[in-house]
Amino acid sequence: MGLDFLHSIGLKPWIQLSFMPRVLALHPNKYLFNDNVSQPRSNQAWCNLIQVFFQHIRKRYGIEETRTWRYSLWNLPNTASFLYGFDNPEDFQTFYKASFDTIKNEDPAYFISMPPSYYKKYGEKAHGFNRGMNRFEKNIKIQNKRFYFCMSYVTIYT
16 A cells, blocks of 8 residues: 555655545546546545545554644646536535545544645636635634645646
8 A cells, every 4th residue: 555655664645535436426437537536426425435544544554643644635626527626616615514524523633724726727716716715614614724736737628
């Protein structure tokens, strides 16, 4: 397992929970770069999967170790829905809150960043997405101290 290697050499991973198992996907044939990028058919089924994942890494690496790792949810949700984006922003916010709550129920100390936003083509729109996510998080009482974005020299068609 890749995490075993990183752990063995003392590196701390930043784990991005994205890409959807086909069996859980709302759009099972929505692939980009050979990975399913669909939103889940059921947030509950997705949350069950990430709950089992967090239980696994906690058991394998220990609670103190996994608390030092960083986590994020999804990849570039501010892109068009045929890329990484969801069918509508409310779907993403519901997904994000359910996922966030599932992880924090496993351990409130886990660090979860805002999802990365795509900056090259969107520029000010990416800032708007980040500000909107910040407002959303404050409204639902999520204290998030970090966000990140992708600067890419590859044009992602939107």
